[in-house]
Each structure stands twice: as C-alpha cells, then as structure tokens.
Amino acid sequence: MLMPIPDPAARALERTALALGRLDAALASHPLRAAWTHWSVLDAACRQAATDGHATNPHRLAAFLEGLPLTVNRDLDLAERGSDHQALAHAAALVSWMATPDPESLAQRDDALSAFRIAAGGPILDGTARALLAWVEAGGSHAAGRAAVPLHLAARGVLTTAVPPLTGAAAFAPRDEQQPFVLRFLTALADEAQDGLERLQRLQRAWRQGRVAVADRTRRSRISSAVDLLAAFPLLSPSKLADALGCSVPGASAMLTDLCVAFS
Numbered sequence: 001m002l003m004p005i006p007d008p009a010a011r012a013l014e015r016t017a018l019a020l021g022r023l024d025a026a027l028a029s030h031p032l033r034a035a036w037t038h039w040s041v042l043d044a045a046c047r048q049a050a051t052d053g054h055a056t057n058p059h060r061l062a063a064f065l066e067g068l069p070l071t072v073n074r075d076l077d078l079a080e081r082g083s084d085h086q087a088l089a090h091a092a093a094l095v096s097w098m099a100t101p102d103p104e105s106l107a108q109r110d111d112a113l114s115a116f117r118i119a120a121g122g123p124i125l126d127g128t129a130r131a132l133l134a135w136v137e138a139g140g141s142h143a144a145g146r147a148a149v150p151l152h153l154a155a156r157g158v159l160t161t162a163v164p165p166l167t168g169a170a171a172f173a174p175r176d177e178q179q180p181f182v183l184r185f186l187t188a189l190a191d192e193a194q195d196g197l198e199r200l201q202r203l204q205r206a207w208r209q210g211r212v213a214v215a216d217r218t219r220r221s222r223i224s225s226a227v228d229l230l231a232a233f234p235l236l237s238p239s240k241l242a243d244a245l246g247c248s249v250p251g252a253s254a255m256l257t258d259l260c261v262a263f264s
Contacts, residue, residue, distance in 0.1 A: 008183060009126075009180070009182060009183050009186070012183055012186040012187055012190065013123070013125060013126070013186055015186075015190045016125055016186045016187075016189050016190040016193070017125065017158075019189075019190040019193035019194050019197070020153070020158060020159065020166070020189070020190075020193050022193070022197055023163070023166075023193045023194075023196050023197045023200075024159050024160050024163070026197055026200055027163065027200065028160060030200065031228075031231070032200065032203050032204060032207060032231055035203055035231050036196070036199060036200050036203055037164065037165075039058060039199060039203075040163075040164075040165040040196055040199060041095055041098045041099055041164055041165055042058040042061050042062055042065075042095065043058045043165065043195075043199070044094075044098065044164070044165035044167060044169065044192070045058075045061060045091045045092070045094040045095045045098070046058050046061060046091055047169050047170060047192075048091075048094050048142075048143075048146060048167065048169040049087060049090050049091040049094060050173075051169050051170060051172045051173050052090065052142070054083075054086060054087035054090040054091065055087055056084070056087040056088050056091050060088065061088060061091050061092065061095070064088045064092060065092055065095065070088075093143075094143060097109070097143045097144075097146070097147045098147060098164035098165065099164070101147065105143075105144070105147070108140075108141055108143075108144035109144050109147040109148050109151075111140070111144065112135050112140055112141075112144040112145050112147070112148035113148040113151055113152060113155075115131065115134070115135050115138075115140065116128065116131040116132070116135070116148055116152045117152075117155075119131035119134045119135070124153070124156045124157075124158055125158070125186060125189070126182055126186075128149060128152055128153060128156075128185075129168070129171070129181060129182040129185035129186065130181075130182065131152070132145050132146075132148075132149060132168070132171075132185065133181045133185075135148075136172075142172065146167035146168075146169055147164075147167070149166065149167045149168060150162040150163050150164055150165075150166045150167065153166065163196070165192060165196060166189060166192050166193060166196070167189075167192070168185040168186075168188040168189040168192070169188060169192075170184070170187075170188035170191065170192075171184040171185040171187075171188045203231070206231075207227070207228075207231045210227040210230075210231070210259070210262075211224060211227055213259075213262040214227055214258075214259070214262060222245050222247065222255070223255050223258060223259070225245055226241060226245065226252070226255045226256070226259065227259070229241060229244050229245070230259070238252040238253040238256060239252070241255070241256065
C-alpha cells in the first residue's frame with residue numbers, strides 16, 4: 001500500500017519543528033552560548049537588512065559596531081560608498097532590536113507580542129506565521145514583528161528560552177512572493193535554526209582546537225583561560241582580557257599574540 005505524500009506545508013512544518021528542537025537542545029546550558037548569540041545576532045541583522053534592501057556582512061558589521069576603521073573599496077563611487085554605510089547603519093539598528101532595544105522599541109515589540117497572542121490560533125508555528133503577517137499588513141513595524149517571534153515561540157513552549165536570531169526574516173524576501181507566506185516563514189525559520197546549529201558546531205570545534213593548541217602551555221600560563229574567555233566573549237581587547245584574568249595589559253597582549261601564532 002502506497003503511503004500518501006505529505007503536502008509541502010506539512011513537510012515544512014515537520015522540518016521546522018525538528019530544526020528548532022535540535023537547536024534549542026544544543027544551546028541548553030552550552031558554554032559557548034554567549035559567543036553563539038553574539039555572532040548569530042550579527043548574522044540575523046544582516047539577513048534582515050538584506051530583506052529590507054541593504055546588503056552587508058556580519059564581520060563588517062561587527063567592526064562597525066566596535067568603532068573599528070573600515071576599509072573602503074576605492075573602485076566604488078561616492079554613492080555606492082554611501083550605500084555601504086547606510087546598510088551598516090540599518091543593520092546596526094536591527095542589532096539593537098535583538099540585543100539592546102530602547103524603551104520605544106520595547107514598547108513596539110510588546111505591542112506586536114500582544115497582537116501575536118490574539119491572532120495566533122491553531123498550530124503554533126502556523127499561527128505565528130499568520131500573526132506576523134497580520135501584524136505587518138496592519139501597519140506594524142517589520143522589526144518589531146521579527147523581534148516578537150522568538151519571544152512568542154518561547155511563551156508557547158516551542159523554545160525553552162527566546163533565541164533572538166530566530167525570526168523567519170527571509171519570509172519577506174521578494175523572490176519568495178509566489179509561495180504562501182506560511183510556507184515561506186516555516187522555510188526561513190528552519191533555515192535559520194539549521195544554520196544556527198551549524199554555527200554552534202563550528203564554534204565548538206574552534207574552541208576545542210584552541211584548547212588543544214595551547215595544551216602544552218597551560219601549566220606555565222593562563223592562556224587556556226584566555227581561550228575560554230575568547231570563546232565566551234568573541235570581541236575581547238587586551239585591556240578587557242587583562243581585567244578578566246587579573247594580569248597586566250602587556251601580559252594579556254602577549255597571550256593574544258601567542259594565540260595568533262598558535263592558530264596561524
């Protein structure tokens with residue numbers, strides 16, 4: 001007897017639920033969760049910016065947020081250079097929605113969350129998609145709606161805790177407008193969760209390799225603690241590392257130099 005082939009929405013729902021469950025379980029009490037969240041928020045901001053028509057990348061955004069000098073492609077004309085900075089500024093604003101929302105952003109996000117509770121009926125993931133679309137079509141902010149998604153999923157028990165980068169942002173990409181919104185949202189959310197799990201695995205491998213690379217030095221220095229701190233706090237200056245380890249700034253700088261040599 002032939003088994004019926006599930007429709008695309010059912011397959012997408014199953015894939016999304018499994019992807020969210022795997023990521024949620026992997027993140028639970030994980031020592032690298034802070035580092036994962038940092039880079040995942042940057043990646044999510046770039047994805048969201050792309051759907052809003054602003055293209056940039058997480059590493060350039062990280063440098064921009066830290067106030068580091070950015071290289072400029074001299075082949076670009078002034079208008080294109082201006083567009084680059086506009087994209088970075090737009091992505092930086094999206095980071096704030098996920099990481100450090102101001103009072104006005106919090107109020108809009110809470111309004112969206114309240115609207116989700118009212119509008120989201122039936123299966124949770126389907127209902128979240130419909131509630132997000134209803135919020136945007138009613139004139140609500142895309143950013144507020146996206147920020148409300150992980151909170152709503154956590155409140156409904158889909159996630160143990162809210163995972164800010166899980167927003168289904170690509171559902172609003174113009175190239176996908178031929179598909180029903182619910183299917184686009186489920187696909188985008190599953191992709192985010194799968195990419196997030198792969199990012200966590202890459203960070204974990206790098207962390208373990210770092211511990212192995214400095215294993216022969218751990219009896220003579222605090223360099224293994226520096227590896228752990230760099231894993232937990234991805235952007236760490238010599239002065240911050242010195243404060244965390246209780247050593248001098250030159251000593252912390254020397255440790256960072258040793259790490260660069262070990263990984264080169």
